[in-house]
Amino acid sequence: STIGIFAPASYLIFDKNVNQDNFSPVITSSEIKNNDRILWANGEIVFSNLHLRSIINDNSVLLTFQRGGKIFHAKINLLKAGDLKISANFEDDLDDWKYLQNIKTNIHDLNIIPYAFNDQAVIENPLIFIDETGYKFPNSRNMYNIPLKKGDKIIAVGGIKIKKASQLVKELQNPKVLIIVQNDPNLLKTISYRQADKNFDEYLDLGSINKIAAAIGTINEIKTANSLSLLNPIIPITNEEMTKVNSVFERGYVEAKRQIEKIKDLEKKEEAFKEFNRMSKEKILGLNLINKQVKYNPNPIKMFWDVVSEVFKTLAALVSGYLSPKYLAGPVSIVHIVKHSWGIGYLEAFYVIGFVSLNLGIINLLPIPVFDGGHILFSLIEMITRKRIKVKTMEKLIIPFVILLIGFFIFMTYNDIIRIIRQIF
Secondary structure, rough: OOOOOOOOOOOOOOOOOOOOOOHHHHHHHHOOOOOOEEEEEEEEEEEOHHHHHHHHHEEEEEEEEOOEEEEEEEEEEEEEEEHHHHHHHHHHHHHHHHHHHHOOOOOOOEEEEEEOOOOEEEEEOOEEEHHHHHHHOOOOOOOOOOOOOOOOEEEEEEEEEEOOOHHHHHHOOOOEEEOOOOOHHHOOOEEEEEHHHHHHHHHHOHHHHHHHOOOOOOOOOOOEOEEOOOHHHHHHHHEEHOOOHHOOOOHHHHHHHHHHHOOOOOHHHHHHHHHHHHHHHHOOOOOEOOOOOOOOOOOHHHHHHHHHHHHHHHHHHHOOOOOOOOOOOOHHHHHHHHHHHHHOOHHHHHHHHHHHHHHHHHHHOOOOHHHHHHHHHHHHHHHHHOOEEEEEEEEHHHHHHHHHHHHHHHHHHHHHHHHHHHHHH
């Protein structure tokens, strides 16, 4: 099933050469090595850059705790203390722990877990929201999404060992990300697209992942297993913070802001600034990660059938109303696409020309009077009835479709021009 899957899985490989001009504190603090593949983060197998970004920004923390003499791990959502119903005693304790750790944040803005705990970081009871309708957490099947119980003793936060509640509160303010990487020279080899899925599964060493993950935050912590390694706990930085340590990143940041300021439409400008401010606060690792190279060179027959199926899918979408005709590429867009393909290389250009020709050829075979497919249909009718279709009858059938075809081309050309104008302004 592909329900909920928006993109194919990819390898996230750190390439030192790509990151030479893109300094990030994460490179030195985490001790990530060249060609390390990010495989696991905060309890989840990482399948894409988008997935990694989601994990980093999901405002949760991986806790290590003791229950009945056994070690467990739980991924717990962080909340603001002011959003939870807290007893006066627990609020006083939070204030004391905040003072001990020299935390300047207002007590109501503290990041905490939705549980009350004592000075030894032992869970006492769950906390409830002041307004329970204001919060919705996404459904998750993550194996670490388990609730804490009374008597559970927290011994580590994001891989950092703690003994006291004040240390727990301190670590919750800047939750760290735990990452397991894989370093295997075979990962860098170019493979055929036919082997891509099998290759991805083969290098997903779940046994070693579970071995390392099970020991996180314990006295017997395991840093390596086979080709896998646990990086030092990472504190992600925001895009805005990245501009202060990376001049290349800063130039791109300033340029993006300058482009938004050029927008003349006030409503669009306001929306753009909202998105810009949201992205500024988004947490990142600041690493340029490359994907594994996959050699995709299918045989001509497969490519032919792929194009044919795409044409009929598009036609079905147009007829059903799922796809609007204004999104179709007209003559102007086709010329623009061919021109762009020449900039990539002659092979790409030949492919695009062949693709367009095949599309036109298939459409020409449709049983519509103005196309060759229509004439074939007329011939079949004449063969079956053994009577020639009158010229006037053919004219009455063909002329309306000619007018419709010309109108459709004018419509597509108009939309092509509008798209170009919008890109300019």
